[in-house]
Amino acid sequence: MDLCQFSRFLNEYQQGFIRFAYTYVHDRMAAEDIVIEAFTYYWDHKDKITDASNIPAYVLTTVKHKCIDYLRHEQVCRDASDELYQLYSWEISTRIATLENFEPSEVFTSDIQRLVDEALEKLPEQTRRAFTMSRYENKSHQEIATTLGITVKGVEFHISKATRLFREVLKDYLPSFLLYTLF
Template identity: 45%
Template sequence: MELHKDTLSKTITFSENYPDYFHRSFVYAQSYLHDQHLSEDIASEALIKLWENWDESYTTVQRKAFLLTIIRNKCLDHLRKIQVNTKTHEELTEISQRELVFRISLLESTVPQELFISDIQKIVDNTLKQLPEQTRLIFKLSRIDNKSANEIAGELGISIKSVEYHITKSLSLLRKKLKDYLPVILFLYA
């Protein structure tokens, strides 16, 4: 019977103080958290903890100090979580920012025309190396030195038809080797 009486007394005392304690708890939590719902939750959790540890021998000041400690610790825990999350977010943002700066600088330093011209030049050079010596010479005289078929024929002592054959052979092979670059060549030079 004494246990029931103590519980009843505890309940009455707690119930009488609940509105004041809740209001104080909420205002204190809200002053740090700036979140109404979270502050209400923490105030409620703190009051449950106070109820579980209620002792009639404690003074009102001791109860409020206990309640304040609970709320303080819960607010600290929450704010530390926010701090960790914010730091993690900032680190991820910093990494993303560095990667973005890298991609921008890479694009800014890349001149597509120079890249393609370099690739195309390598293919042309390698293809010309595969040609027979006379075909390569005729191609160079025609396309690099800008000589006409008549001039080349006269210089090498061969017929114009022979010069045209060698140029056609060279261009045919180059077309095959550069087929993947045709859209780029057309894009850049058309």
């Protein structure tokens, strides 16, 4: 088959082969590409084909195999996409569940409590005792003064000293701190 005969053959069968391929691949551009590839394959291998061969059947068989390859490739892509979608869905579900179970107050409460404990350790013994008796044991200033053997003004001084230290230590948490009103 010479180039002129091939051109007539292409013009005669191309649209029918494209319709055939489109029936299976459902993509006009892909169908056109498949048919062009099939004609190109035939042209590249025409010397190996006998004159007695049914050339349109040969090209249509090539179109058929290229359609099968295309569909298998699409299936692999779809399977991979489905697998990625399932993985992504699982990840999203996990993140949602994690966020639903997350309690910011617990994070801030534990951080604040750790800072308070560290600050309490830094306080002088008398100041620490006055503060803990006031805030944790709910004792009045008079009761603390009596227990520690100091004046009420002394108790106020120690509590004020402790409160200043806590304000400094908890300055980054002050808005949260106010929510929890630990002091």
